[in-house]
Amino acid sequence: MNPATLIPTPDAIPVPWGWFYILLMLTFLLHILVMNAMLGGGIIALISSFRGGEQNTLLSKEFGYKWPYTIAFAVNMGVAPLLFVQVLYGQFIYSSSILMAVWWFSIFGLLILAYYAAYIYDFKFEALGSLRIFVLEFSVLILLFVGFLFSNNMTLMLQPEKWQAYFTSGSGTLLNLSDPSLIPRYLHFVVGSVAVAGLFLALVGHYRFTKSSVDRDALISKGMGYFTYATVIQIFIGIWFLIALPKNIMMVFMGGSGYGTILLLIGIVLAFAALYFGYKQQVAMASVITLVTLVIMIFMRDLVRIAYLKPYFQLSDLTVQPEYSPMIFFLVVFAIGLALIGYMLKLAFGCRKEVTK
Amino acid sequence: MNYPVWDLTTYGGGFLIALVAVVHVLVSHFAVGGGLFLITLEKKAYKDEDAGLLDYVKKHSKFFLLVSMVFGGLTGVGIWWTIALLNPAATSSLIHTFVFGWAAEWVFFVGEIVALFIYFYTFGKMDRNNHIIVGWIYFICAWMSLFLINGIIGYMLTPGAWIETHSFWSGFFNPTFWPSLVFRTGISLTLCGVFGFVTAAFLKDDNLRQKIMRTCAVWVAIPFALMVGGGWWYFLAIPEPAKTIILEKSPEVTNYLQLLTWAMPILFIASMIMAIRLPQSFQKVFCFVIVGIALIYFGAFEFIREGGRRPFIIYDHMYSNQVYVKDVPEIQKAGFLTSSKWARHKEVTDENLMDAGRDLFKFQCSACHSVNGPLNDIVPIVQKFDTVFGMDSMLNGLGKINNYMPHFMGTREERWALANYIVHGPDIRVVQEITQQETAQKKPAH
Numbered sequence A: 001m002n003p004a005t006l007i008p009t010p011d012a013i014p015v016p017w018g019w020f021y022i023l024l025m026l027t028f029l030l031h032i033l034v035m036n037a038m039l040g041g042g043i044i045a046l047i048s049s050f051r052g053g054e055q056n057t058l059l060s061k062e063f064g065y066k067w068p069y070t071i072a073f074a075v076n077m078g079v080a081p082l083l084f085v086q087v088l089y090g091q092f093i094y095s096s097s098i099l100m101a102v103w104w105f106s107i108f109g110l111l112i113l114a115y116y117a118a119y120i121y122d123f124k125f126e127a128l129g130s131l132r133i134f135v136l137e138f139s140v141l142i143l144l145f146v147g148f149l150f151s152n153n154m155t156l157m158l159q160p161e162k163w164q165a166y167f168t169s170g171s172g173t174l175l176n177l178s179d180p181s182l183i184p185r186y187l188h189f190v191v192g193s194v195a196v197a198g199l200f201l202a203l204v205g206h207y208r209f210t211k212s213s214v215d216r217d218a219l220i221s222k223g224m225g226y227f228t229y230a231t232v233i234q235i236f237i238g239i240w241f242l243i244a245l246p247k248n249i250m251m252v253f254m255g256g257s258g259y260g261t262i263l264l265l266i267g268i269v270l271a272f273a274a275l276y277f278g279y280k281q282q283v284a285m286a287s288v289i290t291l292v293t294l295v296i297m298i299f300m301r302d303l304v305r306i307a308y309l310k311p312y313f314q315l316s317d318l319t320v321q322p323e324y325s326p327m328i329f330f331l332v333v334f335a336i337g338l339a340l341i342g343y344m345l346k347l348a349f350g351c352r353k354e355v356t357k
Numbered sequence B: 001m002n003y004p005v006w007d008l009t010t011y012g013g014g015f016l017i018a019l020v021a022v023v024h025v026l027v028s029h030f031a032v033g034g035g036l037f038l039i040t041l042e043k044k045a046y047k048d049e050d051a052g053l054l055d056y057v058k059k060h061s062k063f064f065l066l067v068s069m070v071f072g073g074l075t076g077v078g079i080w081w082t083i084a085l086l087n088p089a090a091t092s093s094l095i096h097t098f099v100f101g102w103a104a105e106w107v108f109f110v111g112e113i114v115a116l117f118i119y120f121y122t123f124g125k126m127d128r129n130n131h132i133i134v135g136w137i138y139f140i141c142a143w144m145s146l147f148l149i150n151g152i153i154g155y156m157l158t159p160g161a162w163i164e165t166h167s168f169w170s171g172f173f174n175p176t177f178w179p180s181l182v183f184r185t186g187i188s189l190t191l192c193g194v195f196g197f198v199t200a201a202f203l204k205d206d207n208l209r210q211k212i213m214r215t216c217a218v219w220v221a222i223p224f225a226l227m228v229g230g231g232w233w234y235f236l237a238i239p240e241p242a243k244t245i246i247l248e249k250s251p252e253v254t255n256y257l258q259l260l261t262w263a264m265p266i267l268f269i270a271s272m273i274m275a276i277r278l279p280q281s282f283q284k285v286f287c288f289v290i291v292g293i294a295l296i297y298f299g300a301f302e303f304i305r306e307g308g309r310r311p312f313i314i315y316d317h318m319y320s321n322q323v324y325v326k327d328v329p330e331i332q333k334a335g336f337l338t339s340s341k342w343a344r345h346k347e348v349t350d351e352n353l354m355d356a357g358r359d360l361f362k363f364q365c366s367a368c369h370s371v372n373g374p375l376n377d378i379v380p381i382v383q384k385f386d387t388v389f390g391m392d393s394m395l396n397g398l399g400k401i402n403n404y405m406p407h408f409m410g411t412r413e414e415r416w417a418l419a420n421y422i423v424h425g426p427d428i429r430v431v432q433e434i435t436q437q438e439t440a441q442k443k444p445a446h
Helices: A017-051 A054-099 A099-125 A125-157 A159-167 A182-206 A216-244 A249-254 A258-279 A285-310 A326-354 B016-046 B051-086 B088-097 B100-120 B128-157 B168-172 B177-200 B206-237 B240-249 B251-273 B280-306 B325-334 B353-364 B388-397 B411-424
Strands: B312-314
Touching: A017 A054, A017 A182, A017 A216, A017 A285, A017 B168, A054 A099, A054 A125, A054 A159, A054 A182, A054 A216, A054 A285, A054 B051, A054 B100, A099 A125, A099 A326, A099 B051, A099 B411, A125 A182, A159 B280, A159 B325, A182 A216, A182 A285, A216 A258, A216 A285, A216 B280, A216 B411, A249 A258, A258 A285, A326 B168, A326 B325, B016 B206, B016 B280, B016 B325, B051 B088, B051 B100, B051 B177, B051 B206, B088 B128, B088 B312, B100 B128, B100 B168, B128 B168, B128 B177, B128 B312, B168 B240, B168 B353, B177 B251, B177 B280, B206 B280, B240 B251, B240 B312, B251 B280, B251 B388, B353 B411, B388 B411
Parallel strands: none
Antiparallel strands: none
């Protein structure tokens, strides 16, 4: 059977695909930043708890204060890219989600558990005593598992060849475990999240956003330590991921496409620059470089998607039934929303100063 | 038929979405009204310099954060998750038609979360007026979320002029938009009182507790009028075929209607009981009873709204089983299986009779019927059809009298295969024994 016959007919879009593409890239970047702080932070808090000692415990406590925010915003910032990916690639992602429906359906229930566990960890940090580490493990393991399910779906949606498994079982228990790029891809996200979360903690120290009595310098140096180590590992996993991709897709970044190759080269240079600044404990420079690296990685990730889907679909295939007024409405709402958020943050930081005075 | 169908059998018939939606609807409406509740009480506490009340507001805001943001937020995402799994074609249609409506709703969702965090964590630390402003921003963002979702949900039942124009705005401001908005605003304010009972019941100070109980009872009573009035207006605005289905046609929906008419006054009376000075131990239990009644009440309403939409998922545009109305003539000609991308067999043969029948059931019926499950189980209602011929002629007339169902889509052979599967197939199996005359049609399944 030709897998292309399984791909559903997409619905028309109201404005040219480029708009959705920009929105997808932008909101995915936001999601990844917060998601990394959430997942990587949990991992770092767990490692710190195992290592013990006063500053390590305080670091886990400090992260505990931040954790519920990061979960709330990781989910919240995840909604938007999920919306836009459905607009552009709905026919793929709906199909693959149904193939793994049982897993996919379990995600939001699992997240509710992880979220409440994070709140218990935050609100009851002292009272939990030695139970604390179990709550932390519980929540981190769930988040790791949810991430794994995402990696499965994001790869399964790109491979209609695999969808024929539906005809053996339609009960929604499929995963994409046979894909050699699945594990390195997943680890690439997990290890990356530890690096970004290390940076996040260092920034918390750097800008004095601490709430616990953790020593600022210790927080910065520990955070930068996690950042640097994780980045070293990340470089190796990145190479593994690259060679685990199907050959034609790997070649996109190795000369096949000028754009892809340049992105990879810039990515490598930036990774080493990040290592250098991480080693030197220069928080601000490391942050800027990491942000740019993430942007590059997100565009590379998208090139992988385009290359996988090339035999079946490209974004310019989508029909446009133009209607611009809703988009203008959205952009106005977006501007108002940003202004309101800016205003509220101003109020919040204003009162922070009053209190510390 | 574009998409694969998740093979759920027992939990088919919309069970999963009902499960997620009912709890979410309760909490999400609470999340809207709760904002106004908090700022009103906070203001009153400032005005009367009432430290006890202020302390209650602070406690309630923590409860509110944990219930509305964590549970409400995630079950909301959960609804989306679920409909995409159960009805991807309709989800895709809603997403593509209203993408910027959803996107705008997302902006308000962000605003809501930022405001609620700031409200909660700066309680007692921020300048009072500014703190109330943050509370107002929360409420406005939350209500705007309701405003936007309300348009999209209303569109599914009453797409109105959209059917011709296909324009975002005519679908959004559809014939039930305003009545439903009034109704839902009423619900969300009523629920603040309902959840207020829960936090108030655990206050130690006797006088404070009674005072707040009374305030909460007022919060149930006044918006109740808005809710009942809005609900009535909403009902009047529903166009004809759907209204008859709700009132008389569908046996299932009429049951829920009865449940609704009972639950509404009970909810009101139970809430008024809370205004009476009663022992705390009673209040601690009874507050959850009231939440339970509210859950039944809104659950029944949601079932009626969903039921009234049958046989469509988007009225006059797409059937519950993901078939576009406009595609039906083509399907009747070419056959349902040929037109389904994810059907295993494209044509009915003697060999694949059962498998083809199973696919037909899965793709055409399982959206509304479970097999041995809690919701709209097919097994008991087909027991009276003990021959394939009987079933086949039932299928021929399907959707004519019982117009809450789409009519059967496909060729004569496909209809025969479905009838065979229902009567003899391994899952439903009305008749174990195979009669002489049918042996010719029957081939071993799988």
